Amino acid sequence: MRRNRFALSLFWRTFILLSLLLTAGIVAWVQTFKALEFEPRTVQAAQQIASLVNLSRAALHYADSINRVTLIKTMSEQESIMLRAREPADQFEPFEVNRFTNAIGKELRSRLGPTTVVASSVNHVPGLWVGFQIERDNYWLQADTARVEPMTGRTWFIWVGIAFIATILGSAAIARLINQPLKELSFAASRIREGEYDSVLDESMITREIREVNQGFNRMARELAKVEEDRAVMLAGISHDLRTPLARIRLEAEMSVVDEEAKRNIAADIDQLDAIIDKFMDYARPGDVTLVPVHVSSVVDKAISQFRDTKRIRIGAKLPIDTKVMADETELGRVLTNLFENARRYGRNTYTGVANVEVSYTRSGSWVLLTVRDHGPGVAVEKLAQLTTPFFRGDAARTAATGAGLGLAIVEKALQRMGGQLDLGNAPGGGLVAHIRLKRAP
Missing domain, CATH: 3.30.565.10 (Histidine kinase-like ATPase, C-terminal domain)
Structure with a gap:
């Protein structure tokens, strides 16, 4: 009894199992996507920064001292890129602090040269700082860190949330589709248990196994209805056939038996038989x-x-x-x-x-x-x-x-x-x- 009290319905069991399966698939997909996305994103980020550095280097190389100031100012205003001279006393913090930034730093050095310096802040000014040389002059290029940031937790949360909601809705739809024929079968079986044999299940289902079960159930319901009808007819006939001789025995006892005690006993036996017949008829009474x-x-x-x-x-x-x-x-x-x-x-x-x-x-x-x-x-x-x-x-x-x-x-x-x-x-x-x-x- 305790086990039945906490038993899950088939719908919820199917729903939970499907949800767990699809959730595990989402987790595996996220991990696979992260692994496949890591290298292309680092290469792309490093390529963008390297392109900025190369363009800035070329522009400064071919500009005279007067035009360089104007060029640096224009790049800062229009492209959010700041160029400044690199001084020996500058203090900076390394950019490479994790696997993603290490990969970007390595890729930048392979494109810009081994002397390239990548920092996350210079003189306590945060940003993406890249140190490079033009001939013998050292420069810092500061770019927006958004260019090299990995996908944020908010983006992952939105993606996973959408996938999870789709998983829940899909699991519910699939579980309902799977369990609907069984629910109809259970309802029809409960009606037969209550004595109603007119339940007919759909015999044109696409699924072959369910169609065969429905056909077998309908045949069983028809047979049970016929048995119930035959039983009612048989009991009615037995009741009629038994009461007729009982009535004759009662009449014969009243007319032929002289002993009053024997007559009362015969009448009591007849009443008992008549009551038993009534009980049989009550038990076999139709359920409507x-x-x-x-x-x-x-x-x-x-x-x-x-x-x-x-x-x-x-x-x-x-x-x-x-x-x-x-x-x-x-x-x-x-x-x-x-x-x-x-x-x-x-x-x-x-x-x-x-x-x-x-x-x-x-x-x-x-x-x-x-x-x-x-x-x-x-x-x-x-x-x-x-x-x-x-x-x-x-x-x-x-x-x-x-x-x-x-x-x-x-x-x-x-x-x-x-x-x-x-x-x-x-x-x-x-x-x-x-x-x-x-x-x-x-």
């Missing part, structure tokens, strides 16, 4: 019910009125008259009658021989919980789960009882048809307690 708002108190009162023999059973009910549930009035009455009959037979007090039954209710959210409790000996704990099994009696001594062993099975089946639930247990003070859970009417 119409749920409407029903006053619980009135249905309980009608069921109680059928048990007027206070020497065998006494029923007390504490129900408000305004409590309504969504149910079929006939089915709910049959549920209560069977519970009262079960208490009358098996819930008698050991000393008085009378079955004292209490009917109460509580509300829990959108549900109404009816409780029917007797004060009899109760049932062994290990046998509680078997009480709703057809033809099972909770105590070996009860095999001499006059029932068919279908009462609680009929109760459970009727409640399932009405969307309710039956729970059986032993009361703390002794006796069997039945909890009937039904949807509260608006």
Whole structure:
């Protein structure tokens, strides 16, 4: 039970597995892209800086001293490139501090010469500084560091975020596409469990395996519907065929048997057989019910009125008259009658021989919980789960009882048809307690 409580649905299981798979793919893609992008980006950055240095060197080489000042000023204003003389006292910090900047520095020296100096700041002025020579004169070229910066974390975050969102949406769409046929199959199976055999699955699916499963399920549903129809016809015939000779036996006993005690015993046996036939018919009753708002108190009162023999059973009910549930009035009455009959037979007090039954209710959210409790000996704990099994009696001594062993099975089946639930247990003070859970009417 604990394992089932935390079990994931197939949709979420598929969704999580697909998400993990695609997320691992994104991580692998990012790492691969970084590795493939590293070398081209360093070469491109170094090539751009080297081109600036070469252009600046050529411009300064062919300009006289007067035009050099104008050229340096123009380059600073229009290209964001600053040129200045390199002094021996200049203080600078190395540019190569990581794998990316080391690769750029190495590439710049291979293009500009081994004496090239690359710095991240000169005289505490940050920037990308490249030291080069024109003949015997030393110069600094300061360029925008954005030219050689790797991809920022914000760019990676946007890329990975978009990929992750696409992964989540794609996983949800694929999981829904995979699980939709199984969801339809599960819904159709639940309807068959409730006795509705008109569910038809799509037999024109593209997927061959799902199409074959749907075809097999539809064939099974048709066969079960035919079996159910044959069973109803058979039970109706048996009921009719058995009651006719029973009526003749009753009439014969009334006319031919002289001994009054024997006559009463024959009549009791006939009544017992007739009640057993009714139980069989109730259990085999079709599952179609119409749920409407029903006053619980009135249905309980009608069921109680059928048990007027206070020497065998006494029923007390504490129900408000305004409590309504969504149910079929006939089915709910049959549920209560069977519970009262079960208490009358098996819930008698050991000393008085009378079955004292209490009917109460509580509300829990959108549900109404009816409780029917007797004060009899109760049932062994290990046998509680078997009480709703057809033809099972909770105590070996009860095999001499006059029932068919279908009462609680009929109760459970009727409640399932009405969307309710039956729970059986032993009361703390002794006796069997039945909890009937039904949807509260608006």
